Amino acid sequence: MQPELTEQLLKYLENHEKIDTLDLVPIFNEDHQKIVGALKSILATDSDLINSEQTSRKTWELTDEGKFVIENGSHEASVYYAVPADGIPQSELMKSSSNAKVGFSKAMSHGWIFVDKSVNPPLVKRKIDSIDDIVKQQLIKLSSGTKNDIPDNVKNEFKKRKLLQEVVTKSFILTKGPEFSTSLKKLETDLTVEMLATGLWKDLKFKAYNFDALGAPPERGQLHPLMKVRTEFRQIFLEMGFSEMPTNNYVESSFWNFDALFQPQQHPARDAHDTFFVSHPAKSHKFPTEYLERVKTVHSQGGYGSQGYGYDWKLEEAQKNLLRTHTTAVSARMLYKLANQPGGFKPAKYFSIDKVFRNETLDATHLAEFHQVEGVVADVGLTLGDLIGTLYEFFKKLGITELEFKPAYNPYTEPSMEIFCFHPGLNKWIEVGNSGVFRPEMLLPMGIPEEVNIIAWGLSLERPTMIKYGLNNIRDLVGPKVDLKMVQDGPICRLNR
Numbered sequence: 001m002q003p004e005l006t007e008q009l010l011k012y013l014e015n016h017e018k019i020d021t022l023d024l025v026p027i028f029n030e031d032h033q034k035i036v037g038a039l040k041s042i043l044a045t046d047s048d049l050i051n052s053e054q055t056s057r058k059t060w061e062l063t064d065e066g067k068f069v070i071e072n073g074s075h076e077a078s079v080y081y082a083v084p085a086d087g088i089p090q091s092e093l094m095k096s097s098s099n100a101k102v103g104f105s106k107a108m109s110h111g112w113i114f115v116d117k118s119v120n121p122p123l124v125k126r127k128i129d130s131i132d133d134i135v136k137q138q139l140i141k142l143s144s145g146t147k148n149d150i151p152d153n154v155k156n157e158f159k160k161r162k163l164l165q166e167v168v169t170k171s172f173i174l175t176k177g178p179e180f181s182t183s184l185k186k187l188e189t190d191l192t193v194e195m196l197a198t199g200l201w202k203d204l205k206f207k208a209y210n211f212d213a214l215g216a217p218p219e220r221g222q223l224h225p226l227m228k229v230r231t232e233f234r235q236i237f238l239e240m241g242f243s244e245m246p247t248n249n250y251v252e253s254s255f256w257n258f259d260a261l262f263q264p265q266q267h268p269a270r271d272a273h274d275t276f277f278v279s280h281p282a283k284s285h286k287f288p289t290e291y292l293e294r295v296k297t298v299h300s301q302g303g304y305g306s307q308g309y310g311y312d313w314k315l316e317e318a319q320k321n322l323l324r325t326h327t328t329a330v331s332a333r334m335l336y337k338l339a340n341q342p343g344g345f346k347p348a349k350y351f352s353i354d355k356v357f358r359n360e361t362l363d364a365t366h367l368a369e370f371h372q373v374e375g376v377v378a379d380v381g382l383t384l385g386d387l388i389g390t391l392y393e394f395f396k397k398l399g400i401t402e403l404e405f406k407p408a409y410n411p412y413t414e415p416s417m418e419i420f421c422f423h424p425g426l427n428k429w430i431e432v433g434n435s436g437v438f439r440p441e442m443l444l445p446m447g448i449p450e451e452v453n454i455i456a457w458g459l460s461l462e463r464p465t466m467i468k469y470g471l472n473n474i475r476d477l478v479g480p481k482v483d484l485k486m487v488q489d490g491p492i493c494r495l496n497r
């Protein structure tokens, strides 16, 4: 947009109360489109400079034929001039132009020409010595855009002759805005640290947000790497005969997340430093009462051959709602169901892959929400050997054949093992998961038969995804800094099998 035009417009408005952009056309000698463009650019910079209201007006515009008349004279004038002093046969005259027929009848009715039938063949002759091409003159007046005195019946006649057309032109009525000024200051679009630090922001004018602006439409959807790796994991579990657990509740009670897993109420993981507690609703109220009583007993007094923790177990603590910290909460619900289903316990293999939440300090490898992959096998007489064997089978399907196990501690498993694997690409041993055999203190209160053992393991979904996609900062994978290009260009994940 030419800056002069915006300036011109503001200067003009300074000395006028009210103007219609259409009236500026002859004054500025500019196209109406350009004037409206200048107005829009002023308003985009500072909408308080000018008040504008859209209106519409009917105006007359020359058709192509009307423009032709301005250039070449009216059809009747052309016919008149095509008649030589000693006349011309009508058939000859008709060949003078494609508009000769209209021109002829108009010139006849004006009394400019006549047909002399006294000669043979009859000749068309001029009746008067000179003519005024009024049609052409009136069209010139109409084309200039200035006010004119051409009466409506003439304009309508021209409309009928297709020399003029009526068009509705949208224009804007302008008045001075609340902060009118003839200079156009650029508005700030970004609030910077300096503006805040120096207090400069108080004196600056900021550009209003355009909440109606549309974002660039995405050409197509893309699967995020995490979703691709999840699909692969799911496939592996399904191949191994596992069925998926329902993981659709991010909000869980402390009871299922901790107490059911024989995690004592004083355990540091149950602290707000580690766990996100939910305020609304802060508590859960529905629990299987008898089972809850057995959990309370095993924590406070022991049982099933265990001496328990020997503390005062409190219902209020178990009622507290939280964002589940591990998918083992889902496994606990599932195993309780398995023990209490009609017909009683049956061997089962379950898996889940979903989000969990921890109040972590965020860094290159930790996020406050991430995904866990969890496998659970329940059957009569399972041993640590079965756990190790199952893990070898599972990890082999991921292309990992070398595993090492390190004794670990979980409140709900005994024994517990951290899982390490040798990563040939990284050429080192890395920790990939945690596992164990669920404790009797967890399973027996649920009603799982005594001869049944349950083995389980868990890993994060993010870790293998980062390794597969060569990312070493988890924030390149999830969060506001993710480069969409990485998502769009990321290959389909194939866990080497």
Ligand SMILES: N[C@@H](Cc1ccccc1)C(=O)O
Residues within 6 Å of the ligand: 325, 326, 327, 328, 374, 410, 413, 434, 435, 436, 456, 457, 458, 459
């Ligand atoms: N819940 C454990 C993983 C795990 C699952 C099952 C058995 C043992 C460990 C974790 O969050 O790390």
